[in-house]
Amino acid sequence: MSERGTTKFQINLRRHLRERGVDPDLIHLICEIAKSSNYVINAIRTGDLGVAGTSNLYGEKQLALDVLADRIVTKRLKHSGVVGNVFSEEADDIICMSENCDGLYSVAFDPLDGSSIVDVNLAVGTIVSIFKGCNLLQPGRKQVAAMYILYGPRTTLMYSTGEGVHEFGMNQLMEYTLINENIQIKPKATLYSPGGLRNLFTPAIEEYVRQLELDGCKLRYSGGFVPDINQVLIKGTGIFLYPHLQGQPNGKLRLSFELNPMAFLVEQAGGAASDGHGPILDRIPETKDERAPIFIGCREDVAMAEEIIGRYSE
Ligand code: AHG
Ligand code: MN
Ligand code: MN
Numbered sequence: 001m002s003e004r005g006t007t008k009f010q011i012n013l014r015r016h017l018r019e020r021g022v023d024p025d026l027i028h029l030i031c032e033i034a035k036s037s038n039y040v041i042n043a044i045r046t047g048d049l050g051v052a053g054t055s056n057l058y059g060e061k062q063l064a065l066d067v068l069a070d071r072i073v074t075k076r077l078k079h080s081g082v083v084g085n086v087f088s089e090e091a092d093d094i095i096c097m098s099e100n101c102d103g104l105y106s107v108a109f110d111p112l113d114g115s116s117i118v119d120v121n122l123a124v125g126t127i128v129s130i131f132k133g134c135n136l137l138q139p140g141r142k143q144v145a146a147m148y149i150l151y152g153p154r155t156t157l158m159y160s161t162g163e164g165v166h167e168f169g170m171n172q173l174m175e176y177t178l179i180n181e182n183i184q185i186k187p188k189a190t191l192y193s194p195g196g197l198r199n200l201f202t203p204a205i206e207e208y209v210r211q212l213e214l215d216g217c218k219l220r221y222s223g224g225f226v227p228d229i230n231q232v233l234i235k236g237t238g239i240f241l242y243p244h245l246q247g248q249p250n251g252k253l254r255l256s257f258e259l260n261p262m263a264f265l266v267e268q269a270g271g272a273a274s275d276g277h278g279p280i281l282d283r284i285p286e287t288k289d290e291r292a293p294i295f296i297g298c299r300e301d302v303a304m305a306e307e308i309i310g311r312y313s314e
Contacts, residue, residue, distance in 0.1 A: 011178040013157065013168055022161050025082040026130070026145060029105055033128055034157055036076040037149040038174050040112070040126060043068045044151055049119045057092050057289050058254075065118060066090050069111035073126065077107055084134045087288050089113075089257055094136060094288060101134040105144070108136050108256040108288070114224035123152035125226025129261040136288060140260030140281040148261065150226050158183075158233060160268040165233065185271040186237050189298040192217040193228045195242035196251065204312035205243045208305055212239065225253065229262050232297045233269055239297035241305070244276060244314065251293035255285050259294050272302035276309045 011019075013034055017027040043065060052062040070090035077083045077097065084101020087094045087108040098104055107130055114124035130145040131138055147159035155170040156179070165183045168176035192212045201209070213219075220238070222228050232238035242251045253259050263273030263280040273280040273296040283292065295305040 013159075013176040013178075016166060016168075016178055017161070020161065020163055026105065026161065029077075029080050029082050029107075029130065030145060030147060030159060030161075032076045032080040033073065033107075033109075033126075033147065034149070034176055036073045037126065037151075037155065037157070037170070039072045040069045040149070041151055041155060043072065044112075044118065044124065056090050058089075062090060063112075063115045063118070066112050066115050069126065073109060073111050083107055085136055087136050087256060089254065104133070106131045106134055106136050108260070110254075110257040113226050113258065117223045122222055123150060123224055123227040125150045125224065125230075127226060127258055127261050129257055129264070136256060137285045139284050140255070140263055141279075143260060143264050143281075146261035146264035148226050148230075148265070150230050152227060152230075156230070158230065158265060160265050162268065165265050165269045167234070180234070183233050183269045184236060185232060185266065185269045185298055187298055187300045188215075189217050189237050189239040189301045191220045191231065191235065191238040192301075193221040193231070193238065193240040194219065195221065195240070195253075196245050196248075200245035200247065202244065202246060202312070202314050204309045204314045205241075205245075207312075208241075208243075208308045211304065211308070212301065225258055225262070229266065229296065232266065232271070237298060239295065239301040239305075241295045242293065243295070243305075244293040249293075250291040252291060253294055255280070255283060255290045255292050256288055259292055259296075262296060263294075266296050270299070271297050272299040274302050274306055276305060276314070278306075 048064040052064045052067045054062045084104040085106040089110045110127040126149045145161045157168040167180035169179045275292045
């Protein structure tokens with residue numbers, strides 16, 4: 001815990017990790033990823049918002065910013081010297097950064113989540129999932145750390161290494177100092193964030209959303225996964241869903257670099273994350289670009305989703 005006499009606001013990221021006895025190489029890796037945000041911020045603020053003229057593995061048009069953010073983070077991972085394999089949303093294949101990756105870390109990341117809203121100046125983020133060793137196709141429960149950086153009116157960083165979820169803010173020196181420790185989510189939501197086209201909702205999802213509204217949940221949806229999940233963590237309440245849809249049985253979001261890291265953080269905060277049938281973190285990924293439906297946030301509302309989906313056998 002923070003040393004006596006220092007206010008928690010003076011605790012920077014590296015010190016917070018050290019106080020929790022995190023492995024020095026993992027501290028170095030997390031701090032390197034945090035450092036890359038200084039350059040991503042600059043790219044977002046001043047960079048070209050146009051298209052890069054290329055597409056990613058998902059056939060999504062890449063923005064120059066997607067590619068630039070990918071390059072910035074990938075370079076820092078490479079120079080960290082503690083990374084084995086890397087999978088980025090913007091790269092077709094897994095990148096091997098070290099011949100022998102035993103004892104090293106492997107990283108799956110989304111360099112810029114929310115690229116479809118960065119042109120309208122809404123908040124976007126970088127999402128990172130970290131495993132020990134070479135294998136990136138492990139169940140999410142095996143992650144040793146997960147983090148995101150949120151580029152909003154303020155730049156904040158959220159991380160967990162399995163001992164609670166902690167929020168940091170970027171100060172004038174572009175350093176991250178502690179804002180919130182051991183964040184906890186309440187059992188029941190008062191906000192909900194429904195992704196996906198409404199006219200493609202299945203009967204179970206229609207009933208679920210109707211029930212959330214009957215329970216008094218307010219609709220809050222920005223179109224950015226990072227700010228929408230950040231809202232659940234900071235408000236301590238909320239349920240985000242990007243469900244299975246008619247014609248889209250796996251929803252939209254990707255398991256390895258969007259759902260697993262966010263599920264790890266939300267579970268560490270006392271919430272839950274499900275694909276509608278069971279915990280996201282228990283799914284054994286078959287491919288690195290696997291998508292899955294997601295219900296994530298307050299555990300009572302996640303349980304209700306599973307109950308309704310089960311009742312409709314969807
Ligand atoms: P990305 O920009 O990395 O492709 O991710 C965008 C995702 C996520 O941020 C958000 O929850 C979802 O797309 C929004 O999808 P819709 O535009 O279909 O609502
Ligand atoms: Mn994304
Ligand atoms: Mn992205």
